[in-house]
Amino acid sequence: MPKSISMNNIVVAAETIESLEKRIQRLEQENAELAAKVAWYEEQFRLSQRRRFAASSERSKSTSEQLELFNEAEVEAQTPPPEPTVETVTVRRVKKPGQREEKLKELPVERIEHRLAGEEQVCPQCGDALHEMSTEVRRELKIIPAQVKVVEHVRQLYSCRRCEREEIQTPVVKAPMPKPVQPGSLASPSAVAYVMTQKYVEGMPLYRQEQQFERQGLALSRQTLANWIVYSAEHWLEPLYERMHRELLNQDILHADETTLQVLREPGRAAETTSYLWLYRTGRYSPPIVLYEYQRTRAAEHPKAFLAGFKGYLHVDGYAGYNGLADVTLVGCWAHARRKFDEALKSLPASKRSAPVAAKEGLAYCNRLFAIERDLKELTPEERYRRRLELSRPVLDEFCGAKGTRPAQKCLWPGHSVLPGTVGEVGGVFERRAVGDRQQPERAIDQALCDRSKKLVIREHPERGEGERDGVQHRGDRQGKRAESLRISSVPV
Incomplete structure (x- = not known):
């Protein structure tokens, strides 16, 4: 050293x-x-660009088998053999007869006959009299706009002449007359029904209805229309709502969902504060009931209070707020899991989407399950149960095995966090009537909200907690139609 x-x-x-x-x-x-x-971030950027500029459909362009063998023909065909001679056959598409009649058969028909006058029924060739040979029929649709008229209820009052002459107490007898919808108001059942339908079904805010009535020569302010809605909801619809609520709790299969909205003029809260609209609806084989409930928060106490007494299966989207419900078996949503796989696949560069990545594998499994469910849609619950065990069970077991080999990281198995919670229960069985696709309740809650482009929000009525509502602004992604899927229960049914 x-x-x-x-x-x-x-x-x-x-x-x-x-x-x-x-x-x-x-x-x-x-x-x-x-x-x-x-x-x-690059994946999120590509996904954001696709959401903004590309088609929003989640439909796969090919089946699950084609996803796995996308370029099989190009790889295997090194030297293509000569193609066989194919005879070209031109098939002319024939329009199915009777389609127009089928569309118009439920509509009333107004017949207008066009005839020649008596002096005109002369042959222009020889001058002899004409006779009716046949008829030509041309059909057209006639649309009658909404008509507004004043209906006067005139009630006769009766008294006794003899009592008047003898100067004793004279009874006054009134003819029976229907009670008004709202005392002291111009509202009628048809008027209130029209205003509510225009607002909550057609999505027309009250200020636009006010303008529409003004063009018809009728001065009805939006405040008057709002009072009609609030009064009718409190006195006529609320008892019906409570009766439907009791009937809903008696069912064995329900759906639940929630979405955000804004409420203006709510005491003690800023207009930008997020509120929630909760939805509860019955299943496919129960009486159709869809109930909405407004709450200020997304706390778990709200579904717990609303569903108190319910015992059965509840379809949810994986939100943890439903986990504390007693005597309730939660049902996961395969559509949400599939959406995560679809988003992960779309976020990849185009050159990597054909590679055997986990997102592609999960999407293929979901497509196979959905394809089976489409074929089982019209079967009875018992037949569907048997076919699910026969067809869907092997696919699901294979799916669970593939899922078990993947880490829990979202980047490797993107649908992991939203997969139905009971997907790993090998001992579970397929419930006969429950489905794992929640598109039906999501479409229902979407229908309750006006289009976001209208830039409207709910306005709180000054005299009550949940009153006048001129419109809403939806801040959730709109869901497309999708075939109903399956669910798995860990409890034998």
Whole structure:
């Protein structure tokens, strides 16, 4: 060892090398984390661009088998054999007869006959009299706009002449007359029904209805229309709502969902504060009931209070607020899991979408399950149960095995966090009537909200907690139609 190198220098050099190695490891780890973040942001950017500019449909362009064998023909066909001679046959598409009659058969028909006058029924060739040979029929649709008229209820009052002559107490007898919808108001059942339908079914705000009535020569302010709605809801619809609520709790299969909205002029809260509209509806084989409930928060206490007394299966989207419900078996949503796989696949670069990635594999499994359910849609619950065990069970077991080999990270198995909670229960059975697709309640809750482009929000009535509502602004993604899927229960049914 050279005399110029002391032991202290060796120690310092060793410590420096160790420090540099640790720094290199830290920098490599930070670089890997930053690279992962950049890749994640790039995926989110591509997904955002597709949501903004591309088609919003989640429909796969090919079946699950085609997803796995996308370029099989190109790979295998090295030297293509000569193509066989194909005879070209031109098939002329024949329009199905009677389609127009089928569309118009439920409509009333107004017949207008066009005849020649008596003096005109003369042959232009020889001057002899003409006779009716046949008829030509041309059909057209006639649309009658809404008509407004005043209906006067005139009630006769009766008294007794004899009592009047003898100066004793004279009874006044009134003819029976229907009670008004709202005392002291111009509202009639048809008027209130029209205003409610225009607003809540057709999505026309009250200020536009006010303008529409004004063009018809009728001055009805939006405040008057709002009072009609609030009064009728309190006195006529609320008892019906409570009766439907009791009937809903007696069912064995329900759906639940919630979405955000804004409420203006709510005491003690800013207009930008997020509120929630909760939805509860019955299943396919029960009486159709859809109930909405407004709440200020998304707390678990709200479904717990609304569903108190319900015992059965509840279709949800994986929100943890439903986990505390007693005597309720939660049913997961395969459509949400499929959407995560679809989004993950779309977020990849185009060059990697044909590769055997986890998102593609999960999407293929979901497509196979959905394809089976489409074929079982019209079967009875008992037949569907038997066919699910025969067809869907092997696919689901294979899916669970593939899921078990994947880490829990969303980047590798993107649908992991939203998969139905009972998907891993091998001992579970397929419930006969429950489905795992929640598109029906999501479409129902979407129908309750006006289109976001109208930029409207709910306005709180000054005299009550849930009153006048001029419109809403929806801040959730709109769901498309999708075939109903399956669910798995860990409890024999």
